[in-house]
Amino acid sequence: MSTQNPFFSFFSTFPGGTPLKNPDITQSKDIEMGADGPPGDPLEITDTHNGVIKVLTPPGSVFNTSGRYLHRVQNMLDGAHTFGLRANSSSTPFHQWVLTVGAAETLTIEMIKGLISGKEIPEGSSTSETLFAMSGKARANATCYLRIDGVRQQGLIAVDGSRNWTYNTGTQTPGLHSYAVEGNYDSGPVSAPPRTLRIGLSATIPVGKEPVGSVAHPNGSHVYVCNTKGSSVSVIxxxxxxxxxxxxxxxxxxxxxxxxxxxxxxxYGALASTVWVINTQSQTVTATIKVGVTPNGIAIHPNGTRVYVCSATYRSVTVIDTQNLTVIKTIDNLPGSLRIAINPNGSYLYVTQAGFRTVSVIDTRSQTVIKTVNAGQWPFEIAANPSGSHVFVTDKESGTVSVIETQSHTVIKAISVGQHPSKLAFHPDGSRAYVCLYLDNLVAVIDTQSQAVIKTDSVGQGPGAITVLPDGTLLYVSNAASSTVSVIPAK
Structure with a gap:
């Protein structure tokens, strides 16, 4: 006679026969199980669910002549089930098998707080804090690990009976970090998507001489700064x-x-009268395109098919086809063309003409001027908001920003901002506009709903260009006089 105790030999979904581990999670409410034991010996299979024990096998059940007993369970309720194999109701189980039926257990990082401040830090935001308290969900009474930037950290995190876990981090280094939790069970499931956090709100980055323009990569990984006296582009x-x-x-x-x-x-190079095309992967110049004399501004169509370059000397806007990298059109009769912007759907170009105190509106389909808008004493830099409902124009003579409503193409307000306003940019959600004040060494923050300045931030000397990261967390301000880029929070 065999001395081996009876045991569960397998669990699988039914139909389908997908094997299930011990423990495991399954969406199937119908399962099949096998138990092995001495032929002819009695057995009971039980199911404990929500604290209630139910006997699944009929009275008098025994292992067959091959020492096997098969059983199917259908229409199981969601939740954790502990199956037991015993000789009878008065005996101790020989073996147990645990399955969770229904919705899979989800691993989460539900909250990140500053360990010192106790304040919750929203997903993707920036913070000056470096120590954090994290909490979330995992399998009840199990353990898990924290992963930082994809690397498993030392030390197990205990999970309580209600699936809650908490963890206090060590000091985190400045920069963008990702956080996930990894279950120390089954095949090591990992929470997704990871939580992200940018640590360190401000920085001053030395770049080339006299930075005057900048742009962020669409995925937020890099910022590119053109240095006019340094004859270079800095990659941050x-x-x-x-x-x-x-x-x-x-x-x-x-x-x-x-x-x-x-x-x-x-x-574009103003003295070179050239547009250089740079591959961002190889970070090399791949093409050179001659444009109008002394170009002053540049914009790209939202679908990427056209680049527009304006020239005050050439009194025009040059249109470049980005596929074959050739000039395909020159829109003439635009004297004093200084800067250019395009609305989010690509239907209109807006060109400032400082010496004429106007902004010309160009229909991109007909490539003709459809309206000229009076816009202050010296309309300079220009940008369209993310919805396309308004265009903001800086006036460096009057220290204001003119607001153009784009349905009527009329100025509806002039916002006082400070001395010599230059480049401006919008927050991706459109709630804020940020204006460089060249002589004040400040950035003015405009609430776009009230159309009023709500704060100013100090930056380097001679701020003349500004870029907002696509996630809306940080501003990169190019300081022409100090040859630096100031990184400050976008609020």
Whole structure:
């Protein structure tokens, strides 16, 4: 006679026969199980669910002549089930098998708080804190690990009976970090998507001489800064706020934009009367395109098919086909063309004409001027908000920002901001506009709903260009006089 105690030999879904581990999670409410034991010996299979024990086998059940007993359970209730194999109701189980039926257990990081401040830190935001208290969900009474930037950290985290876990981190280094929790069970499931956090709110990054233009990669990984006196483009890693490469150009890069797919930069040189095309992966110049004399501004169509370059000397806007990298059109009769912007759906271009105190509105389909808007004493930099409902124009003579309503193409307000307002940019959600104040060494923050300045932030000397990361967390302000980029929170 065998001395081996009876045991469960397998569990699987039914139908289908997908094997189930012990413990395991299954969406199937119908399962089949097998138990092995001495032929002819009695057995009971039980199911404990929500504290209630139910006998599944009929009275008098025994192992067959091959020492096997098969059983199926259908229409199981959601939740944890502990199956027991015993000789009878008065005996101790020989073996147990645990299955969770229904919705899979979800591993989560539900909250991240500053360990010192106790304040919750929203997903993807920036913070000056470096110690954090984290909490979330995992399998009840199990353990898990924290993963930082994909690397499992030492030390197990206990999970209580209600599936809750908590963990206090060590000091985190500045930069962008991702956090996930990994279950110390089954095949090591990992929470998804990871939580992200940018640590360190501000930085001052030395770049080339006299930075005057900047743009962020669409995925937020890099910021590109053109340095007009340095004849270069600085490539900033947005994760650790350092310059990782300097792309040399022939002469005076003065403005920059990026293709929506992030693969190409377009940089114009005012003295060179050229647009350089730079591959962002190889970080090399791949094409050179001659444009109008002394180009002053650049914009790209939202679908990436056209680049528009304006020239005050040439009194025009040059249209470049980005597929074959050739000039396909010149929109003439635009004297004093200084800066250019395009609305989010690509239907209109807006060109400032400082000496004429106007903004010309160009229909991109007909490539003709459809309206001229009076816009202050010296309309300079220009940008459209994310919804396309308004265009903001800085007036460096009057120290204001003119607000153009785009249905009627009329100025509806002039917002006082400070001395010599230059470049401006919008928060991705459209709630804020950020304006460089060149002579004040400040950035003015405009609430776009009230259309009023709500705060100013100090930056470097001569701020003349500004970029907002696509996730809306940080501003990169190019300081022409100090040859630096100030990184500050976007609030």
């Amino acid at each position: 890693d947005a994760g650790n706020q350092t310059v990782i490469n300097t792309i040399r150009l022939a002469q005076d890069p003065s403005g920059i934009t990026i293709h929506p797919n992030g693969l190409f930069l377009y940089v």
